[in-house]
Amino acid sequence: MAKVTAPLLSFGGSGAIAKTAVYATWRGVPYVRRHVIPANPKSAAQTTTRSTFAMLREFWKLLPTDGRAPWDAFATGRKFLGLNAFIGENMRVIRGETDMDLFIGSPGARGGLPPDAMSATTGSSAGEVDVDFTVPTGPSGWTLVSSVAMAFPDQDPSNDFGGPIVINSETSTPWDHTLAGLPDGVACQIAGWLTWTKPNGQTAYSVGITDQATSGA
């Protein structure tokens, strides 16, 4: 695939020519590539990749704003969306796995500082998970805005996403959460990260830390 500056001697071009070259644009970048008919062998590896991709796509659709914010911040100023980053980063680690232990809740953006520790335990009520954070002391000029915890039932990444996604943002000490609304007594994945305000006013997100716990039965 080659990027072009003046496709077909025009300002822009798209479409196939004589089933040999295809002109198109991606995120505003024009390119030309060979016209190919995919082989589509539907091998096990290809099927796994497709199903994991589809699961992550559904996950993103159900992800609340607080969950999308770090990915959108990560993609700011780059030629991709938060969605692309979310699928790309998670596909890299969970493809081929049997659970979501390696799920990445937040990629980290603008140098956010991670929590010192995060632990998830079974909640006292049905469908609840308790999440406790140990937060660090930020450098001078930094302000800890919130701790964010997200939980969803654990599953095989190659299966359709069943949901739900429960997310909570805590803006004051003790920065701990009780996530309710999960199915009763199921193994859950919990991802947590911190949100900071930097001296220059930017919002920074830490990387996500993942833990596992069973929801209250």
Add this chain to the structure above:
Amino acid sequence: MPAQPPFGGGKKPRGPSLRGVIMIDATRGTPRVRKWPKKRRIKKGSKQYEQMEWWFQANRMHKYITAREQIVIMEATKGTPLLPRDLFVMLAASRVYGIASPGNRTAYPTVARKDVSESLDLLGITPGYILVRGVDEWSAVPIPSSGAPAWWFNDQYNFRTTSFNTAGYSLKGFRWTAHESFPCTGFSFYARTLDAQPYRAAIMELDGSNQILDIYKADPFTPTATVERPYFWPCEYDIVEGNTYAIAMWRTTGSPYVGMLLPSSTTAEWWLPTTNLIGVRLRTIDPNVGDTLLDTSVIFTGGISAPIATP
């Protein structure tokens, strides 16, 4: 007249093409139009892929180190052109580097100190030792309790023993001026290999004209293959501040000769070859520590050369 190529000569003749889009060239003499050919990627080696993966992971790892470490790195790179991530990757790669700051000062990381320290360990690993430049190379030597060597080597010198030996043989050894008084409890000679012959060593006080005023001779010693260097002689000899001393080692011609320095001896003896003797070291008792022995001397290199013919 032979047929001319459609688009002229040259290595890769090309017609009026649109760069990056359409190429018009000739193949086997026949003009053709085709999509601009894709640039073929050079296949990377496995080592290069390994480096690329390391780089990728090292940059990622910066986000996952603890907040305290990230803050330290942030503070370290404040006001510099480095990003905290850059500094972390340098640390992960154990690179020796320095950050130049205003005022011509350079800050070096702790890992660089460790690298340099490990290199210096090649010269010596005993805690408390210092580095001294000898004639040929740097050597590690101990620091006495006073914080400075009690004596050091002035120069290699010839000195005569005519006051004790009527044959007038010359001795060569190491001469120095004592800068503090201490009891010498022994001395060690460092040598590469010695013949399996009796050797003697002596420590002596000299006057201004290199005449021996006083002498302490150690017992004869015959090195064997199982004896580890350095060759150590215990002695009881007081070093007095301000006096000039010398120390020498020589091989006797056989056992039980006691050496040429005895007034009664007229037997010729041979000096240690230059290439074998590396240096000598005195030993004393550290008054602050008590009975613990502490080397106070300085290692000096350069050996004793061949004996001087008698005058």
